[in-house]
Amino acid sequence: MSPKIALLDSLADIEQSALIRISTTIKTKDLEALRISLLGRKEGKLSQILKQLASVEPSERKIVGAEANRVKNALIAALETAQTNLAYTEEDRPGSLDVTLPERGRWQGSEHPINLVIKEVWKIFQTMGFTRARGPEIESEWYNFEALNTPLDHPAADEQDTLYLKNSGLLRSHTSPVQIRTLEANSPPIRVLAPGMVYRRDTYDATHTPSFHQIEGLVVDEGITFVDLKATLEEFSKRFWGSGTKVRFRPSFFPFTEPSAEVDVKRIVMREGQEIETDWIEVMGAGMVDPNVLENVGYDPERYTGFAFGMGPGRMALLKYGVTDLRMFFQNDVRFLSQFSHKSVR
Numbered sequence: 001m002s003p004k005i006a007l008l009d010s011l012a013d014i015e016q017s018a019l020i021r022i023s024t025t026i027k028t029k030d031l032e033a034l035r036i037s038l039l040g041r042k043e044g045k046l047s048q049i050l051k052q053l054a055s056v057e058p059s060e061r062k063i064v065g066a067e068a069n070r071v072k073n074a075l076i077a078a079l080e081t082a083q084t085n086l087a088y089t090e091e092d093r094p095g096s097l098d099v100t101l102p103e104r105g106r107w108q109g110s111e112h113p114i115n116l117v118i119k120e121v122w123k124i125f126q127t128m129g130f131t132r133a134r135g136p137e138i139e140s141e142w143y144n145f146e147a148l149n150t151p152l153d154h155p156a157a158d159e160q161d162t163l164y165l166k167n168s169g170l171l172r173s174h175t176s177p178v179q180i181r182t183l184e185a186n187s188p189p190i191r192v193l194a195p196g197m198v199y200r201r202d203t204y205d206a207t208h209t210p211s212f213h214q215i216e217g218l219v220v221d222e223g224i225t226f227v228d229l230k231a232t233l234e235e236f237s238k239r240f241w242g243s244g245t246k247v248r249f250r251p252s253f254f255p256f257t258e259p260s261a262e263v264d265v266k267r268i269v270m271r272e273g274q275e276i277e278t279d280w281i282e283v284m285g286a287g288m289v290d291p292n293v294l295e296n297v298g299y300d301p302e303r304y305t306g307f308a309f310g311m312g313p314g315r316m317a318l319l320k321y322g323v324t325d326l327r328m329f330f331q332n333d334v335r336f337l338s339q340f341s342h343k344s345v346r
């Protein structure tokens, strides 16, 4: 092989392998080392080739020289392009850190609006001497219905409403079974608040979700009367919904309370800078603990009486915050959820 052909072959090899290495180098300093190994005056691969130019026939030197120049320019151009690209992507490039830039805002979590309501409700009952209670979300028919004076042929126990589990048990359809568990595990005086999750075969729409929150309350002692129920729930309602709130007790029916009542509130709210009274809104179920319930857990209903109440913090959050769709609380859109944390609950 003539020296001319050998040198042209070497140039082609150098160009091909150099272009691959340049395009796969990801650090500026590696790129600089590569540049020196290719184009360096002494040790550079191209310089080595040019030194051998003397071995080529004088008439053919021009051809080899021109080809060496072309390869050199191609490599310089490729190195420059790679350098520019790296400058955009490389974090540790020298001199790129502007320490005067303000820091990026940190993402901060916030409390869920329903939890804010539960917390507010809890704070109020805590000052009235209540403690917290809880029970399992998987319950038996006994705790969820029968002990609560609800026969299994009651519509509430219907498969259309209650989510029964495969073998036995069900997902509790209300927090009232916590009443039974609390009565079993304690002795009077009993004053508990039990927030928790409940489950029903509900359609998913603006006012229903198949799982939702409830807050159960129970007071049992000697000498508890309907006056205690009214006073407690009226005091709570005014503290939660605002001191100007009117409270009304409407006769109702629940299997586990007798007599039973529904609690309505009429609130004062601001609308376009004006204080206005809302319509009556139902916010709670309540009643005197049915003697059958007390008997079911071995209490003497002649000696002990009590009252119970249940409310839905999800619905309360809708009203408090003026949200129109309950599903918003369950979609976990941080842009929605983060609006509530610093707003006072009102």
Ligand code: DAH
Pocket (backbone or CB within 6 Å): 173, 174, 175, 176, 216, 217, 254, 257, 284, 285, 286, 287, 308, 309, 310, 311
């Ligand atoms: N458990 C009832 C429900 O899910 C709510 C309720 C009503 C609870 C009256 C009570 C009560 O403790 O006294 O609809």
